[in-house]
Amino acid sequence: MEFTIALLVTGLFILLFTMFRLRKYRQHQELQNKLSNTYDITSLDLSGNTQYASCFSHEWVMKNITNKSHSRLGSALQDYLADSTLIAGMWIGFTIFISSVLLTLLFVESLRAIGSIIFVFLVGVLVAVGPGEPRYAEDLLDAVQENEIKELNAQDFVYVKIANETIKHFAILNIIIAVLLITISPWGDMLPSLLAQGIALFTAKIIWEPALLLLEYNVGFALFYIAGIIGISSFLCFKIGQRIISPEEEAPRVQY
Numbered sequence: 350m351e352f353t354i355a356l357l358v359t360g361l362f363i364l365l366f367t368m369f370r371l372r373k374y375r376q377h378q379e380l381q382n383k384l385s386n387t388y389d390i391t392s393l394d395l396s397g398n399t400q401y402a403s404c405f406s407h408e409w410v411m412k413n414i415t416n417k418s419h420s421r422l423g424s425a426l427q428d429y430l431a432d433s434t435l436i437a438g439m440w441i442g443f444t445i446f447i448s449s450v451l452l453t454l455l456f457v458e459s460l461r462a463i464g465s466i467i468f469v470f471l472v473g474v475l476v477a478v479g480p481g482e483p484r485y486a487e488d489l490l491d492a493v494q495e496n497e498i499k500e501l502n503a504q505d506f507v508y509v510k511i512a513n514e515t516i517k518h519f520a521i522l523n524i525i526i527a528v529l530l531i532t533i534s535p536w537g538d539m540l541p542s543l544l545a546q547g548i549a550l551f552t553a554k555i556i557w558e559p560a561l562l563l564l565e566y567n568v569g570f571a572l573f574y575i576a577g578i579i580g581i582s583s584f585l586c587f588k589i590g591q592r593i594i595s596p597e598e599e600a601p602r603v604q605y
Contacts, residue, residue, distance in 0.1 A: 352469065352537035359473030360530030366477040367523040370487070374516065377490045381509045388503035397511050405501055406508030409492050414485055476526055483519045486512035 384390075393401075401407060489512050493505060533540070556578055563571040 352540055353534050354537075355469040356530045356534035356537040356540075359469050360527045360534065363473055363477045363523050363527040363530070367520050367527065370483065370516070371520055373487070373490070374513070374520075376494065377509070377513050377516075380490065380494050381506065381513055383498055384501065384503070384506040384509060387498050388501075388506060390503050390506050393503060393507055395507060395510060397507075399507075401504035401507055403502070404504035404508070405496060406489060406493055406505045409489060410508070413488065413492075473530075476523060479519050479523070483516050486515040490516075 393399075490509060493501065493509055556575055560571045560575050563574055
């Protein structure tokens with residue numbers, strides 16, 4: 350029953366958080382439509398492969414994302430690192446060590462109090478919050494929206510369109526995940542055993558049995574096979590997740 354409730358609550362949380370993120374989507378779409386109706390956008394490259402530099406949106410991106418200045422604490426830390434690199438590095442290492450220990454203890458105690466369903470909640474929070482792109486897109490659209498249409502130009506349309514598509518992409522992905530979690534929640538208590546069986550089957554059929562066959566010929570081949578399968582599997586999982594979260598794009602060419 351614990352996993353059923355956890356999956357249901359996590360799915361609802363992701364869904365509600367996504368709806369909250371889309372609260373200004375209609376206004377941002379209207380901004381995009383106003384720009385397309387006001388300026389000639391037929392000659393613009395809307396694929397995102399061209400970075401237009403003669404507009405308000407580009408200035409905002411350069412100021413708030415690309416060349417974002419550090420906070421007062423960050424600047425002081427950078428100066429301290431420059432002046433006393435060794436001592437500053439030791440303090441930073443000590444701070445990270447203490448923080449890691451405290452977070453580990455907190456996680457262990459949370460796991461003891463709540464149980465393994467904490468993993469479901471943590472994954473749900475990570476999915477709901479997502480990477481920084483949607484947040485940057487929202488901030489850009491809000492900044493552009495504060496300007497009069499006559500203060501903008503056709504190049505702003507490209508940034509607005511890409512920002513809207515970014516928010517839409519992550520919203521659709523989050524909604525799919527939320528609906529999936531809610532749909533499978535009635536069978537949530539079966540998931541741990543199914544996951545364990547899947548891992549055991551993968552380990553036995555893909556790793557151990559071929560490794561035992563290779564072991565009859567050469568120990569080195571067997572160890573190399575095990576290390577290779579684990580490495581390739583980890584790399585594939587990482588690349589798939591990276592591809593879903595942040596699709597690779599070509600480096601844009603700058604046009605003024």
